[in-house]
Amino acid sequence: MRELNEKGKLAKAASRRLAALSTSVKDRALLEIADALEERADYIINENKKDIEAGRKNGLKEGLIDRLMLNGDRIAGIAEGLRQIAALPDPIGEAVSRVKRPNGLKITKVRVPLGVIGIIYEARPNVTADAAGLCVKSGNAVILRGGKEAFNSNMAIVKVMQEAGYAAGLPEGSINLVEDTTRESSTALMRLNEYLDVIIPRGGAGLIRAVVENATVPAIETGTGNCHVYVDESADLDMAKNIVINAKTQRPSVCNAEEKLLVHEAAAGEFLPIILKELEDRGVEIVGDERCRALWPNAGAAEEEDWYTEYLDLKIGVKVVGSVDEAVAHINKYNSGHSEAIITNSYANAQKFLDEVDAAAVYVNASTRFTDGFEFGFGAEIGISTQKTHARGPMGLKELTSTKYIIEGNGQIR
Amino acid sequence: MRELNEKGKLAKAASRRLAALSTSVKDRALLEIADALEERADYIINENKKDIEAGRKNGLKEGLIDRLMLNGDRIAGIAEGLRQIAALPDPIGEAVSRVKRPNGLKITKVRVPLGVIGIIYEARPNVTADAAGLCVKSGNAVILRGGKEAFNSNMAIVKVMQEAGYAAGLPEGSINLVEDTTRESSTALMRLNEYLDVIIPRGGAGLIRAVVENATVPAIETGTGNCHVYVDESADLDMAKNIVINAKTQRPSVCNAEEKLLVHEAAAGEFLPIILKELEDRGVEIVGDERCRALWPNAGAAEEEDWYTEYLDLKIGVKVVGSVDEAVAHINKYNSGHSEAIITNSYANAQKFLDEVDAAAVYVNASTRFTDGFEFGFGAEIGISTQKTHARGPMGLKELTSTKYIIEGNGQIR
Numbered sequence: 001m002r003e004l005n006e007k008g009k010l011a012k013a014a015s016r017r018l019a020a021l022s023t024s025v026k027d028r029a030l031l032e033i034a035d036a037l038e039e040r041a042d043y044i045i046n047e048n049k050k051d052i053e054a055g056r057k058n059g060l061k062e063g064l065i066d067r068l069m070l071n072g073d074r075i076a077g078i079a080e081g082l083r084q085i086a087a088l089p090d091p092i093g094e095a096v097s098r099v100k101r102p103n104g105l106k107i108t109k110v111r112v113p114l115g116v117i118g119i120i121y122e123a124r125p126n127v128t129a130d131a132a133g134l135c136v137k138s139g140n141a142v143i144l145r146g147g148k149e150a151f152n153s154n155m156a157i158v159k160v161m162q163e164a165g166y167a168a169g170l171p172e173g174s175i176n177l178v179e180d181t182t183r184e185s186s187t188a189l190m191r192l193n194e195y196l197d198v199i200i201p202r203g204g205a206g207l208i209r210a211v212v213e214n215a216t217v218p219a220i221e222t223g224t225g226n227c228h229v230y231v232d233e234s235a236d237l238d239m240a241k242n243i244v245i246n247a248k249t250q251r252p253s254v255c256n257a258e259e260k261l262l263v264h265e266a267a268a269g270e271f272l273p274i275i276l277k278e279l280e281d282r283g284v285e286i287v288g289d290e291r292c293r294a295l296w297p298n299a300g301a302a303e304e305e306d307w308y309t310e311y312l313d314l315k316i317g318v319k320v321v322g323s324v325d326e327a328v329a330h331i332n333k334y335n336s337g338h339s340e341a342i343i344t345n346s347y348a349n350a351q352k353f354l355d356e357v358d359a360a361a362v363y364v365n366a367s368t369r370f371t372d373g374f375e376f377g378f379g380a381e382i383g384i385s386t387q388k389t390h391a392r393g394p395m396g397l398k399e400l401t402s403t404k405y406i407i408e409g410n411g412q413i414r
Numbered sequence: 415m416r417e418l419n420e421k422g423k424l425a426k427a428a429s430r431r432l433a434a435l436s437t438s439v440k441d442r443a444l445l446e447i448a449d450a451l452e453e454r455a456d457y458i459i460n461e462n463k464k465d466i467e468a469g470r471k472n473g474l475k476e477g478l479i480d481r482l483m484l485n486g487d488r489i490a491g492i493a494e495g496l497r498q499i500a501a502l503p504d505p506i507g508e509a510v511s512r513v514k515r516p517n518g519l520k521i522t523k524v525r526v527p528l529g530v531i532g533i534i535y536e537a538r539p540n541v542t543a544d545a546a547g548l549c550v551k552s553g554n555a556v557i558l559r560g561g562k563e564a565f566n567s568n569m570a571i572v573k574v575m576q577e578a579g580y581a582a583g584l585p586e587g588s589i590n591l592v593e594d595t596t597r598e599s600s601t602a603l604m605r606l607n608e609y610l611d612v613i614i615p616r617g618g619a620g621l622i623r624a625v626v627e628n629a630t631v632p633a634i635e636t637g638t639g640n641c642h643v644y645v646d647e648s649a650d651l652d653m654a655k656n657i658v659i660n661a662k663t664q665r666p667s668v669c670n671a672e673e674k675l676l677v678h679e680a681a682a683g684e685f686l687p688i689i690l691k692e693l694e695d696r697g698v699e700i701v702g703d704e705r706c707r708a709l710w711p712n713a714g715a716a717e718e719e720d721w722y723t724e725y726l727d728l729k730i731g732v733k734v735v736g737s738v739d740e741a742v743a744h745i746n747k748y749n750s751g752h753s754e755a756i757i758t759n760s761y762a763n764a765q766k767f768l769d770e771v772d773a774a775a776v777y778v779n780a781s782t783r784f785t786d787g788f789e790f791g792f793g794a795e796i797g798i799s800t801q802k803t804h805a806r807g808p809m810g811l812k813e814l815t816s817t818k819y820i821i822e823g824n825g826q827i828r
Contacts (some may be wrong), residue, residue, distance in 0.1 A: 020769055075495065099791055105780055107790055114802050115772070193626065197802045212630050213608065219632070239825040246827035276421070304768040332430065354820045355434055358529070366519055366823030375828070376521055377513055388528050388611045388816035389632040390804040402802035405790070406768045409780025411653040413660035414789070 001188040004143075007176040008195030014173030015134045018139045019113045021169070026137055029168035030086040034079035036164035037129065037157070047156035048125065050306045055123075055149055063253070068123050068150055078126050078157075081380065082133045088238045088379045089397045092139045106408040111401045113139035114129050115197035118189050118217065119382075122203040125148035129158045132175045132203070133381050136165070138400040141174050142187040143196065145189050148181035155179070156381035167413040168263035190215035196249040197402075198390075202383050205310065220390055222383030225255030225338035227368045230327040230353070233264040236273050239365060247341070247367045250281045253312050255384060256339050256371040260307070260317045262327045265291070268320045272296055276318070284314045307334040324349045328356045335359055335385040339368040360386055360393035415602040418557075421590040421648075422609030425530045425555035429723040432553045433527045435478035435585070437504040442502035443582035447495035451543065451571070452535040455489045461570035462539065462749045467821070469537075469563055477667070482564055492540050495794065496547045504792045505812045506553045510783030522713040522824045525815045529555035529611035532603050533796075538564035546589045547794050548789050550579070555588050555612070559603050562595035563799055569593070599769040601641045604629035610647065611816075612804075618795050619724065634804055636797030639669030639752035641782045644767070646758035647678040651685050653779060654757040658689050661755070663696045663780040664813070667726050667796060670753050674721070675732045676741045682734045686710055689734070698728045705734035721748040738763045742770045749773055751781040751800040774800055774807035 018026075048070040055065050060320065082102055096109040117140045121127045128144055135142035146154040159176040166172050190199050190211055199219045201211040208397050210221050229247055231240045247258035263271055272295045276286055280298065288299035299318065304315045307330075321327045324342070331340050341363035342353040350364045361371040371394060373381025378396030385391045391399035462484040467746055469479050510523040512589050531554045535541045549556035572629065573589040580586050592599050604613050604625055613633045614627040625633050643661055645654045661672035677685055684707045690700055694712065701720055702713035713732065720731045721744075735741045738756070739826040755777035758769040764778045775785040785808060787795025790811030799805045805813035 016770065016772070019420055019772075057726055101789070105784060108446040109807075137815045216626050220803070230785045236825070242825065242827055250828055350822075356430065358430070358433075359818065361819040361821060364822060364823060366821055366826040367828055370519060370826065371819075375515070377515060387632060389634070392522075392816050393819050402806050403703060404773065405775040405785075405807050407775060407784060408775045409778060411650070411656065412780040412784065413656055414664055414781055 003178065003180055004185065004188050007143055007178065009191050010173030011143055011158040011176050012195045014171040015113065015115045015141040017171040018141055018174055019092070021139065021171070025169040026090070026139070029132055029165045029170045030065055030082050031135070032062060032168040033164045034082040035077055035154060036160050037079045037082070038347070041072055041297050042074060044156045044160065045072070045154065046316055050152040051150055051351060055071065060085055061148060064123060064149070064267070066090045068125065068153070070125055070153060070282050073336050074126065076344075078129045081130055081218055085380050088137065088397060089136065091401050096403055103412050104410065105412055107259060108406050109403050110406055113406050114402050115144065115401060116141045116195055117201040117336050118143045118145065118192065120145045120199065120201045120203070120207065120211065122188055122207065123147040125150045125153035125157060127202055128154045128177070130380065131163065131382060132158070132161055134380060134397060134400060136170060136174060138397045139237060141176070142401055143176045143189065145186055146181070146228045151181055172313070183286055186210070186250060187214050187281040190217055190219070191295055193217050200383060219396070220385050222395070223255045223258070224310055224336040225384070226258060226259050226308065226316060226334065226336040227339045228262055229258050229323070229341045229343065229368065230262040230321075230331070230333050231267055231271055232324060232342055232346060232349050233266040233344040234304050234345040234349070235267060236345060237274070239266065240271060241275050241278060243341065243343055243365070243367045245278055245282070247369055248279060248284060249314065252314050252396065255310070256368050257312070258316065258368055259310055260331060261320070262314045262321050264324070265322050266279040266294070268295060272318070279316060282314070284316055286316055286318060288318040289320060292318045310336065324352055324405040327333065332356070332358050338384060339366050339371040341366065360384065415594070415599060417592065417594050418599065418602050418606055419663055421557055421592065422530070422606050423584035423592050426609045428585040429527065429529045429555040431541070431585040432550070432555055432588055433506070435583070439583040440504065440553070441500040443579045443584045444496050446582040447547070447575050447578045448496040449495070450503045450574050451489055451493045451708030455486055458489060458567065458570045458574065459486070461482055461566040474563060477561070478634065482539065482567070482568060484539055491718050492543045492544040495544055496520065499547045499551050499604055501667055502551065502811060504551065505815050509813040510817055517637070518824065519826055522813060522819050524820055525812075526799055526818050528814060528816050530555045530557065530609055531814065532557045532559065532601060532606065533608045533623065534559045534600055534613065534615045534617070534621065536560065537561040537622065539564045539571060541616055542568045542591070543575065544794070545796060546572070546575055548704070548794060548811060548814060550584060550588060552616060552811045554814055557590045557592060559600055559604065560590040560595070560600050561694060583625070584719050592765045600624070601628050604631055604633070607631050614797060623761060634809070635798050635801045636799055636809070637669045638724055638750040638800055639671070639798070640722065640748065640750040641675050642674040642676055642745050642750055643782065644735075644745070645685055645739070646675040646679060646738060646756055646760060646763050647680040648759040649681060649757040650759060651681065651688070654685065655689050655692060655780045657755065657757055657779070659692055659696070661783055662693060662698060663728065663731055664783055666728050669724070670782050671726070673724055673731065673781055676731055676735050676744060677681050677732070679734050679736055682709060686732070693730060695729070698730055699729055700732060702732040703734060706732040710789060713751050724750065738766055741765060746770070746772050752798065753777065753785040755780065755782050774798065
């Protein structure tokens with residue numbers, strides 16, 4: 001695909017220069033870009049209106065229209081995000097380790113950029129600026145491939161970022177947007193091994209699956225969250241109630257929201273009627289296993305498929321379990337490796353849950369909603385990795401880097 | 415593929431128990447396995463003889479027969495390798511970082527096993543024991559898929575490892591060998607996403623390409639080394655001579671051996687006749703660019719393809735360059751991201767080379783032959799990663815791990 005090859009080549013060349021760029025140039029460029037986005041907000045909003053109109057004409061759901069929509073406040077928010085990225089410490093150049101070997105070789109492991117990062121995402125124009133900002137700060141060139149619904153918005157944002165960024169000293173080719181928004185361009189980008197060092201999909205389960213299935217470039221799976229909260233026999237039920245309400249309803253459309261509630265049988269009789277009433281009052285649809293439905297007949301019947309499903313909506317699956325072991329086994333069978341919580345006062349059960357649950361983030365007595373780069377103190381994130389290689393959990397600037405060994409000698413041979 | 419599904423399921427179940435296994439049980443199992451391999455050396459050697467005979471009948475080259483062959487000394491060496499792995503520190507359970515957030519959440523990043531590791535390799539039965547040993551120590555279950563030429567040897571080694579290891583407390587299913595040695599089983603293993611967390615190919619460029627092209631499981635590319643030594647204008651030419659001879663001839667069949675020699679034009683007139691004579695005396699075939707051939711008419715003409723080729727043999731490609739920048743550009747165009755060296759007395763050129771060359775290991779004034787887990791002080795390695803995600807350079811026990819975040823709270827919600 002000619003566009004991808006050209007942009008790949010440009011990005012690869014830019015990545016060599018970006019890797020050597022000083023922190024102060026990168027930070028100044030990010031601040032200039034932030035200012036430019038605000039100064040040119042009218043232009044961006046006008047371009048965004050074309051996407052909104054097209055979206056309405058094509059029957060895009062209001063939820064998606066809302067994600068797509070840009071206004072002055074949202075652009076100010078995007079600019080603020082870039083300023084925060086500028087304020088973060090630069091991960092590049094850090095010595096991760098250094099040893100002097102018996103033969104006198106000094107071996108230093110140094111943090112370096114990955115090189116060229118491909119990002120495939122859906123109709124969220126804010127991702128365009130966030131992702132490009134994180135890549136610039138970590139010394140990586142980026143090739144963005146956004147959803148066609150946001151095409152005009154993405155073009156406008158990238159144009160402003162390129163103009164301001166390149167004027168401030170970023171190498172040309174640092175920030176690239178694929179203009180071909182067909183499915184073919186997405187697949188071709190996943191297979192652009194000559195130029196790309198990694199591909200990161202940001203989006204729903206379908207996109208992630210397509211990347212896993214088709215990518216030949218190393219990929220990092222992000223963001224599928226079939227998250228469980230398990231309320232143990234010894235839980236403080238008031239705490240459990242607050243956490244479940246928060247994890248399920250505070251923002252149901254995000255990947256760290258709760259999707260499943262497991263309750264120990266000894267707590268179910270008291271806890272389920274309380275919590276399920278609260279959830280129903282907040283408009284949450286409930287499906288449960290038989291023991292749940294015996295206690296709360298309003299609940300629908302959960303199918304096997306429900307236990308695997310990330311609803312991303314005001315819906316929850318509820319199951320009564322006989323022990324912490326049963327809860328752990330259920331979670332390890334059905335979860336997506338994102339965030340899992342136990343609410344308990346048992347030290348032994350807390351330890352067992354932390355040790356045995358296989359997920360990026362495992363909680364005791366807190367809401368799963370904290371799995372997030374800002375909440376973890378990383379300052380910003382490119383996504384939440386749910387795989388085990390390269391990075392796991394919230395991916396900040398450090399997770400957008402690689403390392404290299406530099407070895408200094410004075411003539412050593414083997 | 416039924417065999418893979420069954421072994422995948424077993425391995426996944428074993429991986430849960432392995433992750434929780436104490437260091438002392440893992441170490442004792444490794445020591446028991448080492449003893450058992452030595453005690454049953456006759457059995458293993460007899461099985462190995464079947465492979466050697468079949469290999470000879472099928473016209474396997476003597477170099478490959480030699481790699482395939484096991485005797486008492488080699489089995490003692492394999493056992494010694496396992497004892498060394500037992501003596502290494504256990505990476506599992508280490509706290510990589512810990513923060514207490516303003517809201518009181520304690521967030522600890524803990525090192526955990528990857529889970530189930532697939533290893534695809536060729537006809538080197540020693541890899542069977544090495545790889546399984548590294549996986550056991552790092553708490554991972556392993557599914558080995560070795561070359562058909564080593565089938566009987568691998569079966570024998572795995573049988574002894576399983577019997578001794580499981581008797582010593584390793585969960586059944588920790589160590590698995592795929593008995594189907596067709597190409598189909600190899601491809602199916604690369605796509606066994608339900609059970610595998612990572613796939614690591616160990617072998618030649620063809621195998622690596624097949625994995626990159628076909629794997630849907632996260633893969634780590636290892637071991638392709640088109641390594642360069644660049645002799646700068648200011649190099650100590652005696653040092654340069656020793657390093658080039660060592661890097662090219664000490665063990666030409668391995669991935670960290672030198673494949674290309676770049677020489678600054680100001681040094682070429684003096685250096686090339688000296689070094690190329692030395693290399694010729696050691697049986698090295700030389701191909702060069704025009705400027706090299708003008709100085710050393712014996713050299714063959716290097717084709718474009720030569721600059722990309724990892725010979726793994728007594729052959730070298732030689733090029734005269736006009737500057738350190740030209741050397742860096744040539745290396746970044748043709749190298750495989752493994753190991754690159756500059757021989758120089760110029761501080762500025764050394765820094766430039768270290769900063770700008772894109773490879774796992776970049777050397778000043780030392781032989782590329784040091785890129786190796788033992789030489790770096792990791793004690794043992796599963797391979798040398800030439801990609802930038804997850805791990806880069808020699809992969810020891812730590813590189814066979816992932817992390818998870820454990821978050822301890824007392825009721826925090828967002």
